[in-house]
Amino acid sequence: MAKNDLIGGALWEAYSKKVAARMDNPKNRGELTEADAKKLGGKLVIADHGAESCGDAVRLYWVVDAKTNVIKAARFKSFGCGTAIASSDMMSDLCVGKTVDEAAKITNIDVEKALRDTPETPAVPPQKMHCSVMAYDVIKKAVAQYKGVDLSALETETIVCECGRVSLGTIVDAIRLNDLKTVEDITHYTKAGGFCKSCIAPGGHEKRQHYLVDILRDTRAAMEKEKLHAGMETQEFSSMTLVRKLKAVEKILNEDLRPMLAADGGDVELVDLKESAGVVEIHVQYRGACMGCPSAGTNTLSAIETVLGQKLGVKIKVVAV
């Protein structure tokens, strides 16, 4: 891709002929009125999505046959760039003849595919996939309005990448199954983040609820934790050598306890480990703000005891020395 990316300015060259033609002459542009609905013997639905300040706004008009739920006519109006207008025009075409439930299944990817000149060449450059998302969103709104239901009732899964319609579940699965380590890997495996790039990290074109950087970090952290537990579970604490026992305790101190103490400027040091009558006695020394803290001998001590006990699966007694 490097060679083709170096000159730049190829935005319009990447539009399909169909996109250009619909931009120049969107045949479904305009409004449908109550009079139109009456003439066609259906119910008028008007749905709005977006705002001028966001850069995209679209209004969708439907006349729906109340008996069969079939969309008899569709029109649109749009504030947006060429691809937004072309997508809205194609989206209107795709709606007509479908039932409302069928229309609810039209995605921005269906719209983009219908705008392609040849099946294998995308109709718009990756960052412009974003513009077709509006078409998808406004259909959902029209469906919700026609059915008189809340929009959220129609949402079945959490979508992270709107442009590529990639769900949170798909992304987490891809990270886990393929042991993905970078956002580029995620884009490579799932296409998420490969379009308008808003979902990669905060600060992009659009504010998002989930970002790939966070999903990657959280999923990796969860995977590491599971790995650790898996490693520990393979061997009972009581059958470990002393060195491994100390290491296991250190690990829990590092991962689960020290961050908590550090938040208050404190720390704890492992001094010794003794076992008698099935009780593991762990000797610690407080450091930093923990020294002389009134709760260090009570609440903090019992918190350390509880966490160690749960993680190691043995009875623990913590002694501050």
Add this chain to the structure above:
Amino acid sequence: MDRIYLDNNATTIVDPLVKQAMEPYWCERYGNPNSLHTFGTEVHPDLRIAMNRLYRGLNAQEGDDILITSCATESNNTVLKGIYFDLIKKGKKNHIVTTTVEHPCVANSCKFLESQGVKVTYLPVNADARVEADAVRHAITDKTALVSVMWANNETGVIFPIKEIAEVCKAKGVLFHTDAVQAIGKVRVDLQDVPADFLSLSGHKFHGPKGVGALFVRKGLKLPPLLHGGEQMSGKRAGTLNVAGIVGMGLAMELASDNLGYENKEVRRLRDKLEDGLLKIKDVLVISRRELRVPNTVFISVRGVEGEALLWDLNKSGIAASTGSACASESLEANPVIKAIGLGSELSHTGIRLSLSRFTTEEEIDFAIKTFTEAAGRLRSISSTY
């Protein structure tokens, strides 16, 4: 009507006289001026004429340097990074003052310097889209190494009070750099009148060739070179001299100076005619007052019409313009200059910039008004927000 070019703040047509002047240096007088033989030395008189033209155009003095660079981006980088290596890294200063509306080559250089620990103050613009000299005065501290403010803004055409700002910096003993790319050929740039220390310019913005620019460095000041290499430009900017480019830019500078009167009378008249024509469209907004702008630029926002869509329609009719709309950028990021002006976020999606030159004709302007009005009408008939 043939194609109409109203994007002269992006680049300009090479003046046919300039093209003609550059002709001999490709296949006849192609010597390297640093060679000792006659192929090299025979171009020296032509280069001296070109340098004289550049010095005259800026009213620079013998002791000043006008370094030839590859573009204004290089000139601006040379100043900002030179100041970093010379003043900031040596620990004396750690602060740069600039504006929120600089060209990316200044803005992104500053961002890079921030990553190296430099503190940067980005001054906002006022309701006229102008940076105020007082704001510069207040931003300067005893740690300030450099103030960098453009002479005129590329998107809005607004001219900044450069003389005043340069004098503020001089009084405070702080170095002052100005990116004058959009000023050359549009306003008088006189470095005896304006005490700037560094000034950047680019040949292709005033009917010279692409790939050649210049950096003025006031007498007595030194910058470490950005490009190290041979002894060209006294070692201050290495690289084989772009002979054809220097000759072309030199003549372009002379022609720009000669045409300054025409620019401020005729080009301004045509721009005003265009602006008046477009203001007849309902619900449009022009950024800043025309007396505050360079004579060739108008930035207009048409309510309910997205910028890229309007650009598309204009292009369809053969008119080249520019938009700061987020939708038209590769990154989908709204143009930071338009964002900084802060006249409402709608503007970051609806603005169109039209920029004329001395080659723009009356017929072209008449056609542009008619075409623009029709395009705005068509897109408003589709618009869901108008």
